[in-house]
Amino acid sequence: MQDYSFMTTEEIFLLQDALKKNKKQIYKFISFGLLLVIIAAFVPHFFLSKRLSEEEINQSLFSYKNAWFWVWLMSFVLALIFALIKVTDVRYYTIKKDLTKLEKGQIQVPLEAVYQGNNEMQTSFIVQQEGVKKRKRLFYWMRGRLDDFRTGQQVEIIYGRYSRVILAITKL
Known part of the structure; x- marks a missing residue:
């Protein structure tokens, strides 16, 4: 949900x-x-x-x-x-849209994959979202490298609705 x-x-x-x-x-x-x-x-x-x-x-x-x-x-x-x-x-452009609409989303899901990008200046998470149709979504942590998260961990992600830039992420 x-x-x-x-x-x-x-x-x-x-x-x-x-x-x-x-x-x-x-x-x-x-x-x-x-x-x-x-x-x-x-x-x-x-x-x-x-x-x-x-x-x-x-x-x-x-x-x-x-x-x-x-x-x-x-x-x-x-x-x-x-x-x-x-x-x-x-x-x-999606971040600009988030700053215009000012909406954030919140989900609790297990991590499917975690990888470092942009010369290890960004960490990306792939999660399987429940809903009408199961689909994998990519979320972005733009403030450097996060090493504490592993595949399979249950997390709560607060993110910008359109850009899927992670504002806060915590382990459950």
């Missing part, structure tokens, strides 16, 4: 902290993408300038003056940024 209630001020601050970490992670990915664009745009041009004439360089697929070069490069960088965001479980 899931209960939804309004968040306390402390829980709102915890979510805001998680949002800041997610925003920092997104900025890191975007800056990495921009660095790739700069390297991919100017390094090939530099090496081609040693061997080819300026006209041959401008006709090359590796020239930053070629429109197709920019199309494939930007497509690659955007796909890379979104892949990094997906792989690292960035929950920016």
Whole structure:
């Protein structure tokens, strides 16, 4: 059974902290993408300038003056940024929705799996939820590594309703 209630001020601050970490992670990915664009745009041009004439360089697929070069490069960088965001479980938009709606959920379930993510800066829990249809859900502890929890332990989780960011977790 899931209960939804309004968040306390402390829980709102915890979510805001998680949002800041997610925003920092997104900025890191975007800056990495921009660095790739700069390297991919100017390094090939530099090496081609040693061997080819300026006209041959401008006709090359590796020239930053070629429109197709920019199309494939930007497509690659955007796909890379979104892949990094997906792989690292960035929950920016769902946390923002939680901060707008201010609803939290509470469940008591056994842990199915526990694993560390994001360079051990986040602990994720998979639980089997009871209800109309049994399904596994992933919950996120965004404040570092939690080593005290093991698979099979019965826990009570208080979480943001939409982001499933854990606000409090206790063993039963």
